[in-house]
């Protein structure tokens with residue numbers, strides 16, 4: 200029996216104290232006790248999201264928050280600029296199309312960050328844009344996008360800036376208010392250390408002005424209903440309140456560590472993982488890596504499935520491959536949420552063994568040493584040829 204090691208960019212591991220909350224007898228969702236849980240979560244969520252605005256809790260996977268953001272903000276026939284730099288950027292466009300929202304697709308090569316200047320140009324060319332939709336951490340490519348810079352540009356216009364922070368929030372710096380993010384979407388099963396099932400939306404005053412200006416064709420994902428109930432620390436319909444109980448436990452953990460320390464831990468894990476991968480002569484996929492996961496090219500002559508299956512069979516490590524056009528081309532390793540530097544080192548050690556067993560010779564320990572050097576604050580060794 201292998202110790203399960205879920206090194207995927209969602210779902211991600213859930214800490215023991217959070218899991219225990221899920222084993223409690225179910226209470227009534229309209230009870231004083233249930234309300235008290237939301238009262239506490241409401242405050243803690245603001246801290247994690249770095250916002251003064253109310254954060255709404257939806258019972259859905261992360262995509263539900265994206266759908267809520269789009270349908271409540273942009274009327275049918277209205278225009279959205281979609282910053283499409285991967286599989287999840289493209290999801291914004293799919294959501295828009297489902298609601299008759301006109302999409303201006305701003306494509307960026309997968310693995311590269313969105314260039315803020317292109318957003319500025321697109322907004323100038325499309326002054327009637329209602330919403331710009333971007334991604335903090337593009338999970339399909341392992342890329343972090345310059346959200347603060349883009350936020351400053353969007354803030355100068357009438358458009359609102361909606362950001363998919365589903366795999367980014369809790370894994371990398373995200374200052375919702377300071378960065379002028381008008382609508383932040385987050386899901387529970389990534390760096391927030393919970394199982395799937397909850398989604399979160401934080402909206403600015405600028406966003407609410409747009410939301411209040413029309414009758415959105417939304418019922419379950421109606422943000423006006425959600426806001427009204429959230430003011431009473433309640434939800435319009437039965438929420439997954441068992442998960443909200445677990446949410447309180449995970450948010451307490453983040454609060455105890457301190458959100459800035461949480462970001463720093465992820466930054467170090469990400470740097471250590473990148474150093475290890477590079478030290479083996481493997482090529483990172485992204486030119487601006489996100490901090491909750493690392494994506495790298497499958498080495499020539501090997502199959503991604505062989506590497507990942509062996510990691511699982513030998514060491515219980517689950518990783519994921521590429522999505523869509525990156526299928527078979529990259530491997531993605533998650534290091535988000537309930538993870539520490541030693542998890543990364545263990546993953547790298549396993550990768551060294553697996554690569555050697557598959558006939559791709561690497562010097563045992565090389566990746567581990569490179570990661571250790573990052574932890575020691577030393578310069579990472581130069582990649583081998």
Ligand SMILES: *Cc1c(COP(=O)(O)O)cnc(C)c1O
Pocket residue numbers: 209260261262263287334336337338363364365366386389395
């Ligand atoms: C996981 C993820 C999603 C999709 O979330 P679901 O919970 O599967 O609906 C969207 N965007 C990003 C960036 C993600 O990482």
